[in-house]
Amino acid sequence: MGFLDIRNVTKSYGQVEVLHRVDIAVEEGEFLVLVGPSGCGKSTLLNMIAGLEGITGGEIAIKGRVVNGVHPSKRNIAMVFQSYALYPNMTVGQNMTFGLEMHGVPKPARDRALADVAKLLQIDHLLDRKPGQLSGGQRQRVAMGRALVRNPDVFLFDEPLSNLDAKLRVDMRTEIKKLHQKLKTTIVYVTHDQIEAMTLSTRIAVMNRGHVQQLGTPKEIYDTPANLFVATFMGSPAMNIIPARVVMQDGVPHASVTDAEGTPRMLRFSQAAMAAWEGKDILLGIRPEAITDPEGADRKSGNIQSLPNRVTVTEPAGADTFVTMTLGGRDAIARMRADAPVAAGERYEFAVNMEKAVAFDPATELRIGG
Missing domain, CATH: 3.40.50.300 (P-loop containing nucleotide triphosphate hydrolases)
Structure with a gap:
């Protein structure tokens, strides 16, 4: 009580x-x-x-x-x-x-x-x-x-x-x-x-x-x-919600997302339980600060995944630079250091902290895994 x-x-x-x-x-x-x-x-x-x-x-x-x-x-x-x-x-x-x-x-x-x-x-x-x-x-x-x-x-x-x-x-x-x-x-x-x-x-x-x-x-x-x-x-900018599919590579579940050119890119999950969703579509949720430049990535994380992609827009915001790219056919925002070497139209090697990623069921919109 x-x-x-x-x-x-x-x-x-x-x-x-x-x-x-x-x-x-x-x-x-x-x-x-x-x-x-x-x-x-x-x-x-x-x-x-x-x-x-x-x-x-x-x-x-x-x-x-x-x-x-x-x-x-x-x-x-x-x-x-x-x-x-x-x-x-x-x-x-x-x-x-x-x-x-x-x-x-x-x-x-x-x-x-x-x-x-x-x-x-x-x-x-x-x-x-x-x-x-x-x-x-x-x-x-x-x-x-x-x-x-x-x-x-x-x-x-x-x-x-x-x-x-x-x-x-x-x-x-x-x-x-x-x-x-x-x-x-x-x-x-x-x-x-x-x-x-x-x-x-x-x-x-x-x-x-x-x-x-x-x-x-x-x-x-x-x-x-x-x-x-x-x-x-909750969150500003809001969490990126990216259409993805769960695929298995070497017995480990990955999120397959398409980049700006439509090429599939594999991002390894930290949650082994995502294997139960093999072959199914999901919505991958990643906060902007979990997508950054390699030098600015969280060094405590045990699962930083490389994501090459083309930059659409850069928005300097003082202490940060917000970078927009296309993932899964949608705009996705990365939060990077102010002096990160990114420019609109160029390809860049983003670093994704998949320990911070969450997945949602597209049908129920509930988070997968409780």
């Missing part, structure tokens, strides 16, 4: 079911991120935890207490919204302590909580200002501070950084991570940004069309995606 338990939860609007039997146990102090495209059900699930949406089926429990039907104010949760939702006519200090005042917390206790949280968030010099006098990042800190002073059991964040510019978003991401490491609070955080999900979470629930596609650590989600949706949604 978790600190926050979501058990077999469904949500319907009329005859349309939008959340399908969601099961997630969140441990105390965990940072769970719900990630997925718009309309996947992540915000609906967050609102159900908060009590802002009713539960059609299943149970949600906080610290062992089932909260189905319990008013939001009685759940001891705090929510940080995308829009900040600050009262424009109140000062920063008043915004942060208003909830405590409504719950009948005495003024000395409110003042202590305000001082502690304002110092933690480095906004103690802003307490007498109005929200209209603050930057976007400062408003977000105030919204977080209003949640923190409550000392709730669970913090809920609904896309809190999406209104910020790119640099501020990165800065605030770091601040939220540091805050969680310091306070060890239990957080459920909704975002459509997979970079936010990877960097902030202790675990990720990848959602699509009302289903949890995979629940796991960032490393599990990234390295061993459960299906094609997770593989292509």
Whole structure:
């Protein structure tokens, strides 16, 4: 049993079911991120935890207490919204302590909580200002501070950084991570940004069309995606998905993929179990960083395979160069060192780390091998 338990939860609007039997146990102090495209059900699930949406089926429990039907104010949760939702006519200090005042917390206790949280968030010099006098990042800190002073059991964040510019978003991401490491609070955080999900979470629930596609650590989600949706949604650039066929050479399974000229190229699998797919078509999944130049290949890997192919496009990106080629009739991206000697139109000897390769069943789109 978790600190926050979501058990077999469904949500319907009329005859349309939008959340399908969601099961997630969140441990105390965990940072769970719900990630997925718009309309996947992540915000609906967050609102159900908060009590802002009713539960059609299943149970949600906080610290062992089932909260189905319990008013939001009685759940001891705090929510940080995308829009900040600050009262424009109140000062920063008043915004942060208003909830405590409504719950009948005495003024000395409110003042202590305000001082502690304002110092933690480095906004103690802003307490007498109005929200209209603050930057976007400062408003977000105030919204977080209003949640923190409550000392709730669970913090809920609904896309809190999406209104910020790119640099501020990165800065605030770091601040939220540091805050969680310091306070060890239990957080459920909704975002459509997979970079936010990877960097902030202790675990990720990848959602699509009302289903949890995979629940796991960032490393599990990234390295061993459960299906094609997770593989292509998580990661930037996305995982390369290459049509291939499993063939045996010297008793060892290989992926046969065609290069830019249509010539078959053999890439040896690290997983002996792929022999069971001999003669069958698969979809080979390889992250861009697992295709690189020979000098930049992972020296710890025991299975670096050579792949000669023609370069289509090169895209310098500062610390990296992204190189596009054709594999299996599709574009595939390699992530290479900034000074890798590659040029569009030339043939190049790529190095593929097949220890990092995964395979998918084209019919079910599930990862082969569990």
